[in-house]
Amino acid sequence: xxxxxxxxxxxxxxxxxxxxxxxxxxxxxxxxxxxxxxxxxxxxxxxxxxxxxxxxxxxxxxxxxxxxxxxxxxxxxxxxxxxxxxxxxxxxxxxxxxxxxxxxxxxxxxxxxxxxxxxxxxxxxxxxxxxxxxxxxxxxxxxxxxxxxxxxxxxxxxxxxxxxxxxxxxxxxxxxxxxxxxxxxxxxxxxxxxxxxxxxxxxxxxxxxxxxxxxxxxxxxxxxxxxxxxxxxxxxxxxxxxxxxxxxxxxxxxxxxxxxxxxxxxxxxxxxxxxxxxxxxxxxxxxxxxxxxxxxxxxxxxxxxxxxxxxxxxxx
Numbered sequence: 001x002x003x004x005x006x007x008x009x010x011x012x013x014x015x016x017x018x019x020x021x022x023x024x025x026x027x028x029x030x031x032x033x034x035x036x037x038x039x040x041x042x043x044x045x046x047x048x049x050x051x052x053x054x055x056x057x058x059x060x061x062x063x064x065x066x067x068x069x070x071x072x073x074x075x076x077x078x079x080x081x082x083x084x085x086x087x088x089x090x091x092x093x094x095x096x097x098x099x100x101x102x103x104x105x106x107x108x109x110x111x112x113x114x115x116x117x118x119x120x121x122x123x124x125x126x127x128x129x130x131x132x133x134x135x136x137x138x139x140x141x142x143x144x145x146x147x148x149x150x151x152x153x154x155x156x157x158x159x160x161x162x163x164x165x166x167x168x169x170x171x172x173x174x175x176x177x178x179x180x181x182x183x184x185x186x187x188x189x190x191x192x193x194x195x196x197x198x199x200x201x202x203x204x205x206x207x208x209x210x211x212x213x214x215x216x217x218x219x220x221x222x223x224x225x226x227x228x229x230x231x232x233x234x235x236x237x238x239x240x241x242x243x244x245x246x247x248x249x250x251x252x253x254x255x256x257x258x259x260x261x262x263x264x265x266x267x268x269x270x271x272x273x274x275x276x277x278x279x280x281x282x283x284x285x286x287x288x289x290x291x292x293x294x295x296x297x298x299x300x301x302x303x304x305x306x307x308x309x310x311x312x313x314x315x316x
Contacts, residue, residue, distance in 0.1 A: 058096060
């Protein structure tokens with residue numbers, strides 16, 4: 001029987017819709033998923049960047065997963081960020097999330113996204129994952145982001161998974177993929193270290209680099225919260241998944257134009273992506289509040305042209 005691979009294509013780094021009391025905005029989550037799911041190859045929930053996972057307690061994460069699985073109903077793969085501030089905290093969170101999935105008998109594809117250096121050093125990482133993966137029947141996706149590690153108060157010797165450590169970790173069959181942010185040189189070294197696992201996916205965690213040097217597996221996208229159709233088309237074109245459209249004489253011009261538009265949008269939301277994108281979704285009446293967790297810095301400007309630009313180009 002062929003092993004199940006991680007999905008290829010567009011992974012939407014979904015914002016976490018919150019109400020003004022700090023709980024999950026259930027109607028907003030439902031509305032946003034209806035906008036995004038037709039174009040997504042997978043959804044990341046509670047991510048450390050757009051999902052504000054660092055500011056969500058475990059109880060809120062459980063509530064988010066429960067509500068999202070009710071809406072998604074197994075139709076789209078889910079990545080869920082499980083990392084806490086310690087190895088024991090991560091194991092405890094994983095156990096509680098597993099209990100939720102068992103209680104509702106969820107049968108859709110779920111992968112646990114984990115940032116090991118957020119709470120663990122490179123030393124002993126293989127033994128840690130042998131233990132962690134034994135506690136679940138769901139696959140793991142590693143998340144390497146030096147920017148996330150630099151946010152920690154405690155100083156760490158390394159902000160990236162060492163290449164030889166990644167090579168060893170990839171020998172654990174239930175670790176299926178890696179979301180990567182970092183230098184192009186390190187990305188190439190990682191890819192070489194993973195050559196023995198042709199089923200292993202390496203996703204770009206940086207939208208800008210994907211548009212310039214697309215990976216073979218896909219992209220974790222911030223902007224797909226507001227322009228999922230455009231991001232889907234550009235991603236599929238970059239991965240050679242739109243073969244039938246190449247017959248069109250305007251194919252390259254259309255894709256180039258979409259890519260330029262995505263870069264223009266990035267210039268608007270990059271200063272504070274969570275706040276600006278939540279505000280745009282609120283202005284477009286997709287979510288009911290643009291409330292954020294304390295880990296998201298308030299934006300200095302009260303208004304952003306993002307919603308207006310989206311409406312102007314009829315991309316909503």
